[in-house]
Amino acid sequence: MADNIKMEVRHISKSFPGVKALDDVNFKLKKGTVHVLCGENGAGKSTLMKILYGIYHQDEGEIIVDGKVVKIANPIDARNQGISMIFQELSFVSDMTLEENLFLGRWIKKNACLIDWEKIRDETKKLLEKEGLPYKPDTPLRSMSVSNIQMIEILKAVSFNAEILIMDEPTSSISNKDVESLISKIEELRSRGMSIIYISHKMDEIFRIADEITILRDGKTITTLQKDETNIDQVIELMVGRKLENQYPKEIMEIGEEIFKVEHLTKQGVFEDINFNVKRGEIVGFAGLVGAGRTETMNTLFGLDTYDSGDVYLNRKPIQVRNVREAIANGIAMVTEDRRRYGIIPVRSVMENASLATLKKYFAGGRRHKHEEIKDISEVFEKVRVKTPSLETPIKSLSGGNQQKVILAKWLLCNSEVMIMDEPTRGIDVGAKKEIYELIGDFAKNGKGIIMISSELPELMGMCDRIYVMKEGKITGCLENREIFSQEQIMNYAVS
Amino acid sequence: MEEKKKSLDLSKLISKYSLVIILIVMMVVCSIANSNFLSAPNLLNVVKQQSVFILLALGAMLLISAGCLDLAAGSIVALSGVVSLYAYQIFPNVFVAFIVAILVAIACNLVSALMVTVFNTPPFIATLAMQLIARGLALYITGGQNLSGVGKDLAAVGQESTLGVPNSIYIMLILFLAVVYLTKYTIMGRSIYAVGGNEEAANGSGINVKAVKIKTYVINGLLTGVAATIYLSRVNGGMPNGAQSYEFDAMIATIVGGTSFSGGVGSASGTLIGAFIVGFLNNIMNLVGIDSYLQQVARGVIIGGAVIWDIYFKNKKTYKKGK
Numbered sequence: 001m002a003d004n005i006k007m008e009v010r011h012i013s014k015s016f017p018g019v020k021a022l023d024d025v026n027f028k029l030k031k032g033t034v035h036v037l038c039g040e041n042g043a044g045k046s047t048l049m050k051i052l053y054g055i056y057h058q059d060e061g062e063i064i065v066d067g068k069v070v071k072i073a074n075p076i077d078a079r080n081q082g083i084s085m086i087f088q089e090l091s092f093v094s095d096m097t098l099e100e101n102l103f104l105g106r107w108i109k110k111n112a113c114l115i116d117w118e119k120i121r122d123e124t125k126k127l128l129e130k131e132g133l134p135y136k137p138d139t140p141l142r143s144m145s146v147s148n149i150q151m152i153e154i155l156k157a158v159s160f161n162a163e164i165l166i167m168d169e170p171t172s173s174i175s176n177k178d179v180e181s182l183i184s185k186i187e188e189l190r191s192r193g194m195s196i197i198y199i200s201h202k203m204d205e206i207f208r209i210a211d212e213i214t215i216l217r218d219g220k221t222i223t224t225l226q227k228d229e230t231n232i233d234q235v236i237e238l239m240v241g242r243k244l245e246n247q248y249p250k251e252i253m254e255i256g257e258e259i260f261k262v263e264h265l266t267k268q269g270v271f272e273d274i275n276f277n278v279k280r281g282e283i284v285g286f287a288g289l290v291g292a293g294r295t296e297t298m299n300t301l302f303g304l305d306t307y308d309s310g311d312v313y314l315n316r317k318p319i320q321v322r323n324v325r326e327a328i329a330n331g332i333a334m335v336t337e338d339r340r341r342y343g344i345i346p347v348r349s350v351m352e353n354a355s356l357a358t359l360k361k362y363f364a365g366g367r368r369h370k371h372e373e374i375k376d377i378s379e380v381f382e383k384v385r386v387k388t389p390s391l392e393t394p395i396k397s398l399s400g401g402n403q404q405k406v407i408l409a410k411w412l413l414c415n416s417e418v419m420i421m422d423e424p425t426r427g428i429d430v431g432a433k434k435e436i437y438e439l440i441g442d443f444a445k446n447g448k449g450i451i452m453i454s455s456e457l458p459e460l461m462g463m464c465d466r467i468y469v470m471k472e473g474k475i476t477g478c479l480e481n482r483e484i485f486s487q488e489q490i491m492n493y494a495v496s
Numbered sequence: 497m498e499e500k501k502k503s504l505d506l507s508k509l510i511s512k513y514s515l516v517i518i519l520i521v522m523m524v525v526c527s528i529a530n531s532n533f534l535s536a537p538n539l540l541n542v543v544k545q546q547s548v549f550i551l552l553a554l555g556a557m558l559l560i561s562a563g564c565l566d567l568a569a570g571s572i573v574a575l576s577g578v579v580s581l582y583a584y585q586i587f588p589n590v591f592v593a594f595i596v597a598i599l600v601a602i603a604c605n606l607v608s609a610l611m612v613t614v615f616n617t618p619p620f621i622a623t624l625a626m627q628l629i630a631r632g633l634a635l636y637i638t639g640g641q642n643l644s645g646v647g648k649d650l651a652a653v654g655q656e657s658t659l660g661v662p663n664s665i666y667i668m669l670i671l672f673l674a675v676v677y678l679t680k681y682t683i684m685g686r687s688i689y690a691v692g693g694n695e696e697a698a699n700g701s702g703i704n705v706k707a708v709k710i711k712t713y714v715i716n717g718l719l720t721g722v723a724a725t726i727y728l729s730r731v732n733g734g735m736p737n738g739a740q741s742y743e744f745d746a747m748i749a750t751i752v753g754g755t756s757f758s759g760g761v762g763s764a765s766g767t768l769i770g771a772f773i774v775g776f777l778n779n780i781m782n783l784v785g786i787d788s789y790l791q792q793v794a795r796g797v798i799i800g801g802a803v804i805w806d807i808y809f810k811n812k813k814t815y816k817k818g819k
């Protein structure tokens with residue numbers, strides 16, 4: 001019986017200044033299974049995984065691999081124990097090629113100083129072939145998509161002969177199609193006897209691949225469930241500690257005048273002849289496959305990028321959005337897709353991050369209005385339920401989902417007319433998602449307009465009044481009546 | 497429970513004031529090593545000597561926090577010093593000296609800033625070019641000769657005292673407070689840290705990244721110009737070859753003072769303390785009579801040590817719980 005257990009975590013606790021991230025966590029990973037960790041943002045999932053991978057060290061407790069207590073002081077120790085990890089925020093050297101990344105730090109050498117590139121190429125080819133991946137060894141990583149790079153990371157793990165693979169939210173930034181290939185890869189690895197710890201906020205995905213599910217709440221293990229003996233509602237209830245009803249709290253609102261209109265927006269080779277409008281009180285969705293040009297179009301409307309031709313109107317008046325400042329001044333706000341790139345200033349405090357777009361207000365008249373700033377921020381944080389030890393904490397030490405909430409708070413503080421949201425609930429737990437939907441609803445209720453890009457169709461269909469569908473840089477259709485939204489029709493427009 | 501909380505606060509306190517603690521320990525050690533060290537004239541003298549560095553270090557702090565840097569500071573001190581002295585010879589008034597030095601230094605910094613923002617030159621390269629240009633110009637216009645002709649009012653800036661405190665210390669303190677105000681209480685301050693912390697996110701939040709960089713260089717120019725005038729007055733002449741590698745001493749002071757070379761982190765008070773640490777270190781070595789070549793080695797070792805200690809402490813703070 002006992003030799004069925006690949007790894008066990010016993011009584012692990014871990015504190016950071018001001019937070020107890022993990023509090024007596026226990027769980028067992030069985031050989032050849034997929035073990036899913038579930039929990040709200042900040043529950044401690046990533047922290048636990050970083051301990052297993054030797055990036056953080058537990059204050060108390062022990063880790064047991066193959067029946068032996070092991071000390072994991074750093075990632076090299078972890079690898080020697082057969083543990084590999086794919087991070088929530090991918091890390092790689094983007095200027096290097098596939099093969100260089102694969103053998104980084106463990107070069108095959110000809111002699112004491114020279115690297116045997118030929119052998120490395122051969123090995124890489126063999127590995128790629130074995131795993132059935134159609135890439136070339138000399139592809140530079142920067143030219144590969146996130147999902148391809150993930151596959152490379154898996155390849156790396158395999159080449160280390162890893163027996164335990166940790167994946168922290170691997171599907172939060174890849175397309176649905178890529179999710180499919182990832183899942184079949186995971187199933188294949190499992191059938192080869194690999195044990196996998198998998199973290200995700202997406203319930204449908206969890207229930208497809210899990211064998212066992214362990215639930216963390218506030219740093220404590222609540223329970224471990226067998227997939228076959230539980231259901232989504234039970235898991236959610238255990239996660240958030242209460243029953244959650246009506247995931248999409250959509251209120252039908254009075255739709256007002258047109259607030260935002262885009263005509264013939266074109267950027268050579270990226271998007272073409274984009275026409276759409278948004279009315280007051282309306283939530284307008286944008287569906288499409290990854291690469292359909294939705295993000296590019298919206299980034300342009302927010303001034304992050306330029307366009308060749310076309311007109312933008314706000315309240316029926318033509319406006320210019322040559323840069324972000326103009327967009328904000330005109331009353332446009334945007335929660336961008338790439339949080340690490342356009343969203344956060346990692347080393348600065350949560351407060352500074354939250355007020356970054358409203359500095360003029362808090363420094364009006366040439367002096368700082370500290371109390372106003374703190375009061376406003378505390379209020380929005382309460383609304384979006386940001387979990388942070390203090391307002392002074394650097395945003396990088398918040399959990400991924402909480403960082404996203406701070407970004408959301410930043411734009412809610414802005415009092416804008418139109419809010420563009422590109423994958424606003426990425427990496428956010430189910431409970432908090434609902435709260436965010438409610439906030440989006442409130443925003444619309446105040447007569448503002450919302451544009452929402454999402455790759456989760458249920459989310460779009462649950463929240464939007466209208467849905468535009470894009471394909472290869474063009475709008476190919478618009479679903480006007482929320483009573484008869486259908487996934488099939490959206491997919492039709494998206495691929496037709 | 498109670499016990500735990502207390503010790504946690506203590507460790508927080510230590511890590512927050514680690515620099516002050518280093519400074520105090522150093523001063524205690526120094527005063528034991530040499531009884532002259534803790535005398536008021538000696539301390540004031542050190543601070544006076546450090547005034548020029550502190551001003552340059554404050555500029556370096558702002559630039560590094562904004563993700564830039566200035567390798568030309570020393571040469572610009574020399575160039576604006578000699579130009580200012582020429583102007584002073586025509587209009588012998590201390591304010592003329594200040595204004596001309598400031599204008600020249602700002603002009604040089606504007607050139608660097610334009611290279612960085614308009615032509616996207618890396619700050620390292622842009623200001624390295626500026627270093628050569630400024631030094632070359634200083635040597636060219638003076639023919640490599642030192643200039644004299646510092647009048648009484650100008651000499652008073654760096655050589656005399658008011659109420660027992662050297663005048664240059666007053667000037668330095670006023671600018672120090674201005675930088676404290678800038679970093680803590682203005683949009684500009686927030687923007688500097690945001691730009692240095694993540695340029696694209698700063699832009700994505702509506703901050704004019706290029707404008708912030710240009711303004712930061714201009715502020716650095718202002719500080720450099722004032723430093724140049726004090727230097728001019730202290731050495732009693734225009735030195736086209738003077739202030740060699742002052743930019744490095746300035747950067748060392750601010751890095752010792754906790755400014756992060758990866759941008760987004762830095763403070764005026766840390767920089768001040770960093771400059772004191774470096775200044776007292778030099779002073780005690782002179783007082784004890786350490787060989788000047790060895791002094792250089794010791795300086796390197798101790799500065800490296802201070803930074804490592806600081807980094808180690810910060811890491812400990814994040815990786816281990818506050819035991």
Ligand SMILES: Nc1ncnc2c1ncn2[C@@H]1O[C@H](COP(=O)(O)OP(=O)(O)OP(=O)(O)O)[C@@H](O)[C@H]1O
Nearest residue numbers: 016021041042043044045046047397398399400401
């Ligand atoms: N380096 C750190 N310094 C300080 N606090 C940290 C650090 N890393 C994590 N924390 C805190 O520990 C807690 C758990 O964070 P963790 O990242 O493990 O959450 P998570 O369950 O992965 O959440 P998410 O679903 O949002 O990714 C959070 O409160 C977070 O603020």
Ligand SMILES: [Mg+2]
Nearest residue numbers: 046088399400
């Ligand atoms: Mg996480």
